[in-house]
Amino acid sequence: MRTFPYPFALVAALLAACATAPQPQPEVAPPAPASSQDSKLEGAPPSPPTAVSTVEKPDVPAGADAARDAELVRKVTPFVDAFLNTEAALTRDGTQVIFNSNRDGLPQLYIADAARTDSPAKRLVAWPERMTFSQTTPDGKAVLFRSDKGADENWSIWKVGLDGSAPVELTPGETLNRDLPIIPDLAPDTVYFSGRRKEEASSAVYAVPASGGPARVVHRDDKPGFLTDVSRDGKQALFLRYLSGSENFLRHLELATGQTRPLYPLAPGKVTIFAAQFSPDGKTVYVATDAGGEQSLLLALDASSGKELARYVEKSPAANRINNLMVAKTGEAIAFTLDAGNRNEIRLLDARTLKPRATVAMPLGQGEAFEFSEDGRRLTAVWSTPSSPTDAWVIDTKTGKVAALRTEARPSLKELPAIEASITELRAHDGLALPINVYLPKNRTGKLPVIVSYHGGPAGSSRIRWAAPIGFFLSQGYAWVEPNVRGSGGFGRAFEEADNGRGRLEAFKDIEATGRWAASQPWADANRVIIYGGSYGGYTVLIGLTRMPDLWRAGVNLFGVANMKTFMATTSGFIREIFLLEMGDPDKDAAFLDSISPLKDADKIVDPLFVYAGANDPRVPRSESDQVVRALRERRIPVEYMVADNEGHSIMRRENLIELLARAARFMEQHAGPMKPSQPR
Helix, strand or coil: CECCCCHHHHHCCCCCCCCCCCCCCCCCCCCCCCCHHHHCCCCCCCCCCCCCCCCCCCCCCCHHHHHHHHHHHHHHHHHHCCCCEEEEEECCCCCEEEEEECCCCCCEEEEEECCCCCCCCEECCCCCCCEEEEEECCCCCEEEEEECCCCCCCCEEEEEECCCCCCEECCCCCCCEECCCECCCCCCCEEEEEEECCCCCCEEEEEEECCCCCCEEEEEECCCEEEEEECCCCCEEEEEEEEECCEEEEEEEECCCCCEEEEECCCCCCCCEEEEEECCCCCEEEEEECCCCCECEEEEEECCCCCEEEEEECCCCCECEEEEEEECCCCCEEEEEEECCCCEEEEEEECCCCCEEEECCCCCCEEEEEEECCCCCEEEEEEEECCEEEEEEEEECCCCCEEECCCCCCHHHHHCCCEEEEEEEEECCCCCEEEEEEEEECCCCCCEEEEEEECCCCCCCCCCCCCHHHHHHHHCCCEEEEECCCCCCCCCHHHHHCCCHHHHHHHHHHHHHHHHHHHHCCCEEEEEEEEEEECHHHHHHHHHHHHCCCCCCEEEEECCCCCHHHHHHHCCHHHHHHHHHHCCCCCCCHHHHHHCCHHHHHHHCCCCEEEEEECCCCCCCHHHHHHHHHHHHHCCCCEEEEEECCCCCCCCCHHHHHHHHHHHHHHHHHHCCCCCCCCCC
16 A cells, blocks of 8 residues: 655645646536535634735736747647546456546546557546555455535545445545545455644544545544554554644544554654554554664664554655655555655665665656555556656566556647756855756757746755646746755755754855855856746745845746735644744744745835636635736836636646646746847846
């Protein structure tokens, strides 16, 4: 069984979801919304105050702008239509592969013959909203998936048969941010999941009948927490208390009583826990952690006492994170994905000794190991490289040999320019090494306008990979640069914590240093450097435009934080709790938070800015974008505002991504593109 995604990816990804994809029109009626009464439980705390803000109207391109957008739509569409195949797993009998794909414009579930890499993919069910794959049911006849409404992250859990029979909602009623569900193989009548209300920092573990119905609370914690695994017999579970990115506690949970006890760490001390899983017999718990240091470890612990039985130390590279931990049901093998900051790798270990079992040689890129087959002989993975969209692969767990599981043609990729991708680094003002990903058109001539793109998080990272925006902008003659400034994840504990609190000011220096580095490269036109980013990366855009306006020609801000005070008052309770350490406490650190709020310095913005927001965003509410747009409109600084009514903290739908990239490209042409390289600002 694989480790189900929980905090690390979620927190590290207040992310800039601009590399997502295509969408269809709804083909069935959307699920009925939950009653507002259902979400108001007795004793629930009041919602936090909301920001008082006038809604700013989005811009609607017309005339020459609309005509140019239409031209650019034709150019961007092939890149968006190069669909992604993700979340790939074999059916219980091993004959078919189930995977998520956005080929029809929105992430949906598909099934195909596992024996033929080019076999036709059948959509399991026509669905109006995005879907995330969870697991197959123990009888092998159905799949569990999650879906929300308008990307609002209030996930509900559904079951659909592999034959495409009508989906059944297992969690009607209360509106919750639900994590992925787990059904124990040997106790298949109950589904377990963790979840939380949007306004609360606390979390709970729930149980619901596998046929659907009212959920009962198994365990509640006043801090953020996540269910990471359930034993195969359905008697015990693992619950991760997530106080912050650097302070986690793994607790053993008895599902019959709801009682918990500490499992790791047993001694005082701050550690980060990346993943945790039971062995098939439930007697051993595998924990991926940094143990409070710089190296990632995989520990085998006795489930009863917490005593260490074996350990694996990841040495190459020394600074990294272990994600997507999986244990084969045969008990023989363990697999995990290594997050090495600017790339991913996959490891295969012997489950008893934690020694390497086989070497898995994936190409330089981004992806993850996903799930073992029932017999443990095969491991599915999904992977992308700068020139190939995410697709499904299969790994022989005895030899480590990698083969394609899907080899579907993507005719639109004929538009893709030859890409030259590399990883370099820059020394910061204090000597800290800052990794930088660089993407260039291989057959370039002259100096290029440069897009410097900053990731979300703050503890996210930019990895070498395929992304439709990168391919499109390279085809338009841009260079694309992705710095991993201090605070990025995957480069070690010290590097990730270096921007916490007042260390944020040091990260601001990294933004300037990496931007000026990009502008100084021999292939760069220093007069046409654009700062680009989403979520915390959007906040970075605003910091760049307010603190170093001479460096940039224009900016693109995707759902970025503008005002720390209003953001902390309106974001979800979970995100607010994490940001207390990351950024500061609105009560205790009010002056500092005000000093690092870009809105305070909006009068210093002189560069044109394109702004995008999702109307349903639960993480960085639209009001943050409204505030910065209003401030620039009042000063008559060129600003263009796009709002997607059916998106949240996302750009999931095909039509929205195409529109965004076309409009942003036209905006950059108008304000940064037409100049000759030698023309001064």
